[in-house]
Amino acid sequence: MNILMVGPKSDSKGGIATVIANFKEYYSGENQVAYLATWTEKHKFSTGIKAMLTLRKIIRKNKIDVVHFHVAQKSSFHRKALLAKLVPRRTKVIFHMHASQFDTFYKLAGKKAKKKIRRELSRLDGLVVLSEEWAAFYEQITDAPIEIIENAVMVEEQPKYNPRATEIITLGRLGKRKGSYDILHVAKQLESEFPNVCFTLFGDGEIEEVEREMEALASQNVRLGGWLLKEDRDEIVAGTVLHLLPSYQEGLPMSILETMSEGIPNLASDVGGIPQVIQDGENGMLIKPGDISSMVEKLRYFLTDEKLREKLSQAAYEKIKTDFSLEKYFEKWDRYYESLLEEESQESLSISNLDERQKEWS
Structure with a gap:
């Protein structure tokens, strides 16, 4: 399976960049993962424009099955929602929600803005959140399928803690x-x-x-x-x-x-x-x-x-x-990616069976 991961450049500051950096450095599963930066420290605007111009080309060239967007709130959400509209229909789209203030962002939005947020979320094939608390929130504003995958980190063989540190x-x-x-x-x-x-x-x-x-x-x-x-x-x-x-x-x-x-x-x-x-x-x-x-x-x-x-x-x-080890984290993601395509196969099979029945009835 081919995955396109979309978000800030992995050497940028912040938790989202760290998550992407961990994928780049440590992921060794069967899936092929490509990366597209939408934000960098020094070239914020030009990096975003380049992402818009190259997204569909990368999807075609790499035969991408799933586009995995890393999303926060405010402008991050709106940028990724715009990019998501450029993804071909045959390709699955998921939003990986890292936002720490999406509830406030939604609460303060006007009536039309709230409707737009719900509409953008409803278009997704999946919404991945970081905790049960966040899952409960998103369930109130979207019918998109929600999966909980907590963050994870590389774990040292032995801790080096000094209890007398100051x-x-x-x-x-x-x-x-x-x-x-x-x-x-x-x-x-x-x-x-x-x-x-x-x-x-x-x-x-x-x-x-x-x-x-x-x-x-x-x-x-x-x-x-x-x-x-x-x-x-x-x-x-x-x-x-x-x-x-x-x-x-x-x-x-x-x-x-x-x-x-x-x-x-x-x-x-x-x-x-x-x-x-x-x-x-x-x-x-x-x-x-x-x-x-x-x-x-x-x-x-x-x-x-x-x-x-x-x-x-x-x-x-x-x-x-x-x-919260990376090994178990990547296993969760592999199962999740696979489930997205399994759903597509089941839908195609259901449509095929319906067509056959219709032929028999005619």
């Missing part, structure tokens, strides 16, 4: 949605009690706004690390005691899966698909979005109990190894 990190874009400002207030409350612990926020986004808030709080235990480069990852992981992600909205963050696969415990909010990965007190810690006092309390307990850190670390690693 750095708490956050990976991803900075901003209110990710709880970045809440982290600053948490750090301030713990500053005098844990003077050796440093909170480092890695990522891009609302850099200037976060810096202003740090200045207003006179933060001494917080720093901004910029976008974490692949070549610096091992050094940062070695010094990390916890990954902190108190988001207000999420899909299923790659940053949580990646850090847990290294044996790094997580404290995160119970939104999106996160509760399917983190069980509070068993392999990590969960809080309600915006609950700063609960965050402070759990961090205080975590930082003063080395045995707890070791327990959460091992359980986090085992959870990813058992349920």
